Amino acid sequence: MSKGNQQQDVSVLSAAKRGLVYLTPNDWALVADKAARLKFKPGDLLVTQGKRTHGVYLLLKGTATVQIPSMGTHVINPGEACGEISFLDELPATANVAAKEEVEVYYLDRPTLQSVFELFPHLGSRFYQSLAAILSRRLRELIGPAPEKSTPVKPEPAKPDPSKMEASKKDPLQKDPAKFDSAKDSAKKDPSLKH
Helix, strand or coil: CCHHHHHHHHHHHHHCCCCCCCCCHHHHHHHHHHCEEEEECCCCEEECECCCCCEEEEEEECCEEEEECCCEEEEECCCCEECHHHHHHCCCECCEEEECCCEEEEEEEHHHHHHHHHHCHHHHHHHHHHHHHHHHHHHHHHHCCCCCCCCCCCCCCCCCCHHHHHHHHHCHHHHCHHHHHHHHHHHHHCHHHCC
């Protein structure tokens, strides 16, 4: 693969708002260098429900549809990942992912990723953080609209507790612990102040 194509691929992947968002430019260069570039024709399955993926697919060109029988379809665009659930839990895929048109992907298999992460553990951390963000977003989309970000509510000042106010009226030393400490010190120095 030419250096120009690789830079173009990295540009697509790093610009995606729904992809591996925590990866740095250096991370993307390593990923692009280690990934296998695959092509799929319209209708071809990238991920087959009931079969393990053994890796993660990152779309470079074209679109694909995630087909979940009970939930319909969802479109995956360039820069987005698929196959991540099976990759993470090492169980069969939960859905089919089919090429909607001609699709090009980077495929990163588990052994390749593990060897890269051993050499660059911070890349591994950012990679898994990105997968967690993807899964969190997808789960929120299934559950319903995300709550709007609100401005933090400023806490109200604490209101005085009436029961504590009554106690402090009875014992003036309870109001100010410093007075209590100074009264104790005075009692130690002057035996006549002791009860």
